[in-house]
Amino acid sequence: MNKKNETFTSKDIEIEAVSPLYDGFFKMVRYDFRHRLFAGGWSDVVKREIFERGHAVAVLPYDPEREEFVLIEQVRIGAMATSESPWLIEVIAGVIDEGETEKDVCIREAEEEAGIHLDKVTKALSYLASPGGTTERIHIFMAQTDASKASGIHGLDYEAEDIKVHRVKEKDALAWLGSGRIDNAAAIIALQWFFMHKEKLLTQWSES
Numbered sequence: 003m004n005k006k007n008e009t010f011t012s013k014d015i016e017i018e019a020v021s022p023l024y025d026g027f028f029k030m031v032r033y034d035f036r037h038r039l040f041a042g043g044w045s046d047v048v049k050r051e052i053f054e055r056g057h058a059v060a061v062l063p064y065d066p067e068r069e070e071f072v073l074i075e076q077v078r079i080g081a082m083a084t085s086e087s088p089w090l091i092e093v094i095a096g097v098i099d100e101g102e103t104e105k106d107v108c109i110r111e112a113e114e115e116a117g118i119h120l121d122k123v124t125k126a127l128s129y130l131a132s133p134g135g136t137t138e139r140i141h142i143f144m145a146q147t148d149a150s151k152a153s154g155i156h157g158l159d160y161e162a163e164d165i166k167v168h169r170v171k172e173k174d175a176l177a178w179l180g181s182g183r184i185d186n187a188a189a190i191i192a193l194q195w196f197f198m199h200k201e202k203l204l205t206q207w208s209e210s
Contacts (some may be wrong), residue, residue: 063152091189
């Protein structure tokens, strides 16, 4: 059976057990499952621990008049093992809370993490963060903003956030992509999408 060219149905995977392993700031569960094989028949039981943190939104604010992005910088302990510094240049992002729309999260997080207002919030794409180990899907948005309003240190104390705001020229952001200074997935994907679709996006904004 070749699933590459067929539509997935629930009959193609059998979930035998879902076992909670940890329930704290994040959750960890174990899935015991079997799946149909490309060559036909069924696999043996596969056991996988899966990280559950919900789904998230990331937004790239851009100022067309100044040709600047608003990016943020904060510490990420997971980066220590492989990065020169765990302080990363990122796009604004946050987890979708119950009852929130994706656009709601963009607007809320922009205010909390950068103190800015967003206009013309536009969905770009979504992607699976790391489907071998987590269910998380990240939704990427573009938005127009006034970058001159972006400055300072932001974040919520009860979430232990310490976030520095950066106004970054378009040409500098492109150079940072090329040099590897920006090396986290959401920021890379958002910026690459912007540069691939800039003309169409700005036309759409100007006509709306």
